[in-house]
Amino acid sequence: MKAERTASAELVGVVVAVQANYYRVQLLAGQASESATELLCTRRSRLKKLGQQIMVGDRVGVEEPDWQGLRGAIATISPRQTQLHRPPVANANQVLLMFALADPTLDPLQLTRFLVTVEATGLRIVLGLNKKELLDEDQQQQWQDRLRKWGYQPFLISLYEQAGLQELQQQLQGQLTVLSGPSGVGKSSLINNLIPEHDVRVGSVSERWGQGKHTTRHVELFDLPGGGLLADTPGFNQPSTTCRPQALAQYFPEAQQRLAQAQCQFNDCFHRDEPNCSVRGNWERYPYYLTLLEEVIAHQSEQDAIANAESTLKRKAKRKGNTEYEPKLSSKRYRRPSRRSQRQNLKDLYPDRHNPEHSEDSPSH
Numbered sequence: 137m138k139a140e141r142t143a144s145a146e147l148v149g150v151v152v153a154v155q156a157n158y159y160r161v162q163l164l165a166g167q168a169s170e171s172a173t174e175l176l177c178t179r180r181s182r183l184k185k186l187g188q189q190i191m192v193g194d195r196v197g198v199e200e201p202d203w204q205g206l207r208g209a210i211a212t213i214s215p216r217q218t219q220l221h222r223p224p225v226a227n228a229n230q231v232l233l234m235f236a237l238a239d240p241t242l243d244p245l246q247l248t249r250f251l252v253t254v255e256a257t258g259l260r261i262v263l264g265l266n267k268k269e270l271l272d273e274d275q276q277q278q279w280q281d282r283l284r285k286w287g288y289q290p291f292l293i294s295l296y297e298q299a300g301l302q303e304l305q306q307q308l309q310g311q312l313t314v315l316s317g318p319s320g321v322g323k324s325s326l327i328n329n330l331i332p333e334h335d336v337r338v339g340s341v342s343e344r345w346g347q348g349k350h351t352t353r354h355v356e357l358f359d360l361p362g363g364g365l366l367a368d369t370p371g372f373n374q375p376s377t378t379c380r381p382q383a384l385a386q387y388f389p390e391a392q393q394r395l396a397q398a399q400c401q402f403n404d405c406f407h408r409d410e411p412n413c414s415v416r417g418n419w420e421r422y423p424y425y426l427t428l429l430e431e432v433i434a435h436q437s438e439q440d441a442i443a444n445a446e447s448t449l450k451r452k453a454k455r456k457g458n459t460e461y462e463p464k465l466s467s468k469r470y471r472r473p474s475r476r477s478q479r480q481n482l483k484d485l486y487p488d489r490h491n492p493e494h495s496e497d498s499p500s501h
């Protein structure tokens with residue numbers, strides 16, 4: 137990254153971790169002093185008054201560096217290029233979706249769920265398939281071909297055999313990448329491999345913050361040796377399909393491709409049994425599309441029912457002059473946490489790129 141100074145000659149850096157009211161800011165190359173590349177910062181109260189939240193990945197201006205104590209104060213936040221809410225990461229360029237070819241067995245429907253969830257973020261997808269040494273060459277090639285037909289170019293790797301890692305690493309260079317994937321596929325192994333000093337650094341962070349052990353609930357950005365940042369993001373490992381039913385097809389490259397060639401007769405086609413549909417057809421994942429479509433339709437009916445119930449209850453509460461009691465009860469009954477988090481998941485993942493500040497203060501967590 138190039139050194140860069142703002143008009144007020146502030147230091148510029150990237151927020152690599154957030155905890156309570158402290159922000160770890162990694163200074164851009166050329167700005168760091170000899171002894172320090174990172175400052176532990178608070179934020180100026182002006183930002184606080186403006187309600188401006190600071191996220192991991194934010195590019196910020198830092199004032200009043202204290203090179204002895206390695207402290208500073210964040211005074212400005214640059215406009216965000218992208219914004220994810222779950223996990224909360226600003227300016228991510230892409231998602232590295234990790235799966236294993238075996239152990240656990242690669243389940244194409246599960247992979248599709250993750251792919252759809254990641255597609256909904258609007259970010260570029262890098263698909264990494266680990267443990268390739270567990271399959272023979274033919275089987276590896278079959279997956280390669282199969283995923284190409286889905287519209288993806290997977291990187292087959294083996295962390296055990298240190299195979300395919302260079303090609304994958306190249307994809308990460310100079311990018312801010314968010315790592316995602318189900319349990320047991322090798323995400324931690326990959327981080328340890330890419331960033332050998334990973335553990336050391338986590339330890340030093342906790343120490344400086346005076347916290348106990350580093351908790352994995354926090355998103356943290358790690359410097360990649362070849363340049364670039366990797367967000368280790370617990371909580372990005374649960375796919376969900378809570379988009380609008382009409383939006384689902386756009387998260388399948390195969391459907392997109394078909395739509396680019398020919399429009400459906402109806403604008404709001406669900407691509408099920410409508411006449412003159414250009415998406416319906418014998419592509420491999422079409423049955424998965426139908427499965428997920430049923431789920432998002434069911435989800436939406438549920439949401440509509442909740443909205444109706446809430447509006448009825450609110451009216452009722454008003455008539456009785458009973459201000460809080462009934463709505464509160466109803467929201468407890470209807471908004472079970474599990475369902476709420478499900479509903480928010482995809483919405484939260486969607487980066488509001490046109491209006492980055494828009495949902496910043498929404499109480500989504």
Ligand SMILES: Nc1nc2c(ncn2[C@@H]2O[C@H](COP(=O)(O)OP(=O)(O)OP(=O)(O)O)[C@@H](O)[C@H]2O)c(=O)[nH]1
Nearest residue numbers: 266267294295296297318319320321322323324325
């Ligand atoms: N056969 C094989 N096993 C691997 C490879 N890479 C990692 N593993 C093993 O896969 C298991 C899971 O690896 P992790 O790195 O913990 O996977 P993870 O995705 O971080 O899993 P969670 O922490 O549960 O999210 C471990 O037993 C690793 O040793 C590989 O290339 N081949």
Ligand SMILES: [Zn+2]
Nearest residue numbers: 400405407413
């Ligand atoms: Zn259609």
